[in-house]
Amino acid sequence: MLAALAARICPDDPVSGLDVTEVPDAAAPGNRPDWSVVQVRAAALNHHDLWSLRGVGLSADQLPMVLGTDASGVVVNGPDDGSPGAGSDVVVYPVIGATGHGVGATERRSLLSERYPGTLAEHVAVPSWNLVPKPAELSFAEAACLPTAWLTAYRMLFTTAGLRPGDRVLVQGAGGGVSSAAIALGAAAGLEVVATSRTAAKRDHALAAGAVAALEPGARSPVRVDAVIETVGAATWSHSIRSLRPGGTVVVAGATSGDQPGAELTRMFFTELRVLGATMGSRDDLEALLRFLVRSGLRPTVDSTHRLADARAAVARLASGEHLGKIVVRP
Structure with a gap:
C-alpha cells in the first residue's frame, strides 16, 4: 500500500525526511485478533507529524514510520466483538494503550505513528476499541480533522x-x-x-x-x-x-x-x-465532540486537500505556517 513515511530524522528541514512509498499492506492477513483494519478515506496533518520528522518523540531506530494520527474511513475487517464491523464508517481515536485495549494493561500510552504505523496510508490497523462511529452528518474530511x-x-x-x-x-x-x-x-x-x-x-x-x-x-x-x-x-x-x-x-x-x-x-x-x-482527550470526549458538531452545525475549516502521493507538499504547507484550518490528505 502507499504510505507517507518518516524515513529520516531532519531537525532543520523536516519535510526532506518524508518519503511517499509502498509498504506492506496493513490489511494483509496476520493482524492481532482484537484489532481492526480501516480503509483510510481522509487523514489530517498535525504539528505532531513535523515534530516526528524532526526526531522529537521518534528516534532513528524506529524508522521508517508511517506518519499521521488522525483519520476517518471504512472498516475492512475486525473481530466480532461489538465494535464497528466491516463496512462501517468510523473515526479513529489515535491514543493507543491508554486503557490497555488491544495492547495489554502494561503498555505505556502512545499516539499512532509513535509506536504503531499511523494514518497517512491507504489502510491503518488499530485496536477495535479505538473505532468511533462516524456521524452521517460529517464528511470523511471533516471527521478526519477532529481526533x-x-x-x-x-x-x-x-x-x-x-x-x-x-x-x-x-x-x-x-x-x-x-x-x-x-x-x-x-x-x-x-x-x-x-x-x-x-x-x-x-x-x-x-x-x-x-x-x-x-x-x-x-x-x-x-x-x-x-x-x-x-x-x-x-x-x-x-x-x-x-x-x-x-x-x-x-x-x-x-x-x-x-x-x-x-x-x-x-x-x-x-x-x-x-x-x-491537557494532552489530547478521552474516547468519551471524542464521542461528545462528534455529537456537539452534529447538533450545533459547526464544522472544522479545511485549508486544503492533497492526494497521498503529494503528501510532501501537504507537509510543506503545514511547515510554512500559512494555512488556515486543517490540511487533509486523501489516499
Whole structure:
C-alpha cells in the first residue's frame, strides 16, 4: 500500500525526511485478533507529524514510520466483538494503550505513528476499541480533522477548564490547529472568546470564527478572562497570566515557542491562579465532540486537500505556517 513515511530524522528541514512509498499492506492477513483494519478515506496533518520528522518523540531506530494520527474511513475487517464491523464508517481515536485495549494493561500510552504505523496510508490497523462511529452528518474530511487538534481543544475548554456559556476565554496563537479549533468551539458554545495572532489574516479568521476580539500578541485584552488556552509557550506566557481574572485558569497543551517562560510567580500566588495541563482527550470526549458538531452545525475549516502521493507538499504547507484550518490528505 502507499504510505507517507518518516524515513529520516531532519531537525532543520523536516519535510526532506518524508518519503511517499509502498509498504506492506496493513490489511494483509496476520493482524492481532482484537484489532481492526480501516480503509483510510481522509487523514489530517498535525504539528505532531513535523515534530516526528524532526526526531522529537521518534528516534532513528524506529524508522521508517508511517506518519499521521488522525483519520476517518471504512472498516475492512475486525473481530466480532461489538465494535464497528466491516463496512462501517468510523473515526479513529489515535491514543493507543491508554486503557490497555488491544495492547495489554502494561503498555505505556502512545499516539499512532509513535509506536504503531499511523494514518497517512491507504489502510491503518488499530485496536477495535479505538473505532468511533462516524456521524452521517460529517464528511470523511471533516471527521478526519477532529481526533487530535479539535479533541485537544474540546478537552481544554470544557473538561479541564470547565468553562460554561457566558464565560470568557483568551486563545493564544489563533492560527494553530488547537487554537483555531478552540475559537470555533468556544464561540459555538456561547463563550466570549478573545484571540491573538501575529498576522492580520489570522486575526480576521478568528473574528469570522466567532471571536469577539482579535489582538496582536501582547496587546491588552478588553476583558479579564476566566481561562487562557495556551499552546504557544514562552512568547505568550506573561500575557496569558496578566490577562486572567483572579482565580482564573491557564490550560497548557503545548509550547511551540519554547517552554522556559517567565513564571510570573508573584502574580500567580497573589491572584490565586491555576495552571493545568491537557494532552489530547478521552474516547468519551471524542464521542461528545462528534455529537456537539452534529447538533450545533459547526464544522472544522479545511485549508486544503492533497492526494497521498503529494503528501510532501501537504507537509510543506503545514511547515510554512500559512494555512488556515486543517490540511487533509486523501489516499
